[in-house]
Amino acid sequence: MFLAFSLLVMLFLLAACSNNEKTGKGEGEAFTYTFFNASSTGKDINTADTKIGKMFEKETGVNFDIEHIVGDSNQKIGxxxxxxxYPELLNAQNATNDVIDAGGFVPLNDLIEEHAPNLRKLYDPIWEKMKQEDGNIYILPSGVSNGYIKPPNIGQSAFFIKREALKEQGYPHPKTVDEYFEIIEKYAKAHPTTNGADTIPYTLLQYDWHVGQLFDPPAFLSGEQEGIIVDNETQEVSVYHNKDITKRWLGKLNEINKKGLLDKEAFTQNFDEYLAKISSGRVVGWFGPRWESGTALDTLEQDDDPYNDFMGFPIVFEEGIKDQYLNPESFVTSPGMGLTTGTAEEDQVRIIKYLDHMAKIDSQKLITWGIEGETYEVNDDGRFYRTQEQIDLTADKKFRDEFGFTALGWYWPIMGGKFDDGNSVDPVVQPEVAQxxxxxxxxxxxxxxxxxxxxDLFTEPEPAPWFPFWDAAIETGSEAQLYDQQSRDLIKRSYPDIILADPAKFDAEWNKFKKQFxxxxxxxxxxxxxDSVNREVELMK
Known part of the structure; x- marks a missing residue:
């Protein structure tokens, strides 16, 4: 009888241990869950191995093993x-809708309403936008806006000019596309070679998905926001690739090509070759988002000659056009993270409470700014700032990884814009830090x-609740998707012919393209x- 009782006790203990392994909970230990992030590569890490993550673990009893994508994310999600x-927490990136359609995500509406008041407040501006057609919310996006704040530096698109050209010509302030290329032409003629090789007056990139440098300028030059034209008064939508503003832009490129100012390899270079040119100091001008050329520009910033770096301008076709280069306040709802059906109900509650703790304002400031006195300071007016030592410290990758800025930053429920006290959520955007x-x-x-x-050279953007357009859902196999792909193929095939044509044949090449388009x-x-614009405008009322 004693032996039977002992066996019963052992079986009970084994069952308990098995249950503890499943939930990730040991006696006196935190619950450990898995967050698979298909939106980012990086080193797998447990959040409790970081300073912020350890603080959150003590306050919530929860931590996460963060796993990143290796190889094809769609295959992994498939x-x-x-x-x-599924892991308990999942960011499925491009396959998000596939997981939703497969029933892989848990509806979050009731969980948030019942257990997460801070999370509910964070997402209040886009609560209705987050709902799928069935009325359920499955995904928690990162960066939900809490008011517009103008960035101090250009991260998005602009027309860039080499600083040396500007300094040499007395710091001219180009406003129109003609003035922009006049500066480039004057400098290129005075400096036909750079570092022992031909100077490249103007380059552009058309390779793989990198097509914005050729596609986007007509909108920006005419005072529109990128992607598609929306009339601010009527909200009427139209594409612009077949319109006169595009013909005018291509005509300018045709003109500079005739003058020998356009990179001869513009339509044949790959991305690495393009970056190598930017970092070589040979390029005088280019258009595009600064982040796209980021690695090359980082190299230039470390160069012995700081005048090889670039300065961006909000160039338009003619004076009087109001530039709209800066991104407006954005209300993005995808992609993001969701709780999966691989999560037990009691664990769903623990995880949503953890995310709710992250959504507290004090937690948000900890995630983005860190600890007062260690990674930032506060002046008498309540403004956050960093000393030079703190700027250097928080820029160090090893420190960012160990502190938790990397692991617990973007991809989690993080607000964007500014806190209610007026300080920027992102320290890099805070003027006191930037200056x-x-x-x-x-x-x-x-x-x-x-x-x-x-x-300060750029106009503050007009409100655009429909921005960004890539957030609009295009049905697979639809005519809209067919257009999206066919137009890209046609443009990539036709624009080089138009730009490189003999000026006498420019109109013929343009008309040929327009007829096909x-x-x-x-x-x-x-x-x-x-339909997307109308829906977004209605939801944001």
């Missing part, structure tokens, strides 16, 4: 869908153009975008 086995981070050459150009930050189902695409 395996999850096929097997029905201290400027070096002597930065300050030289700021003084020359009588500005305090580099975006007009056969595409662009009206179906416009309708999808119009």
């Amino acid at each position: 395996t999850m869908i096929a097997s029905g086995e 201290l981070a400027y070096d002597e050459v930065d300050k030289e150009f700021l003084k020359a153009y009588n500005i305090e930050t580099f975006t 007009d056969k595409l189902p662009y009206k179906a695409y416009e309708k999808v975008m119009q």
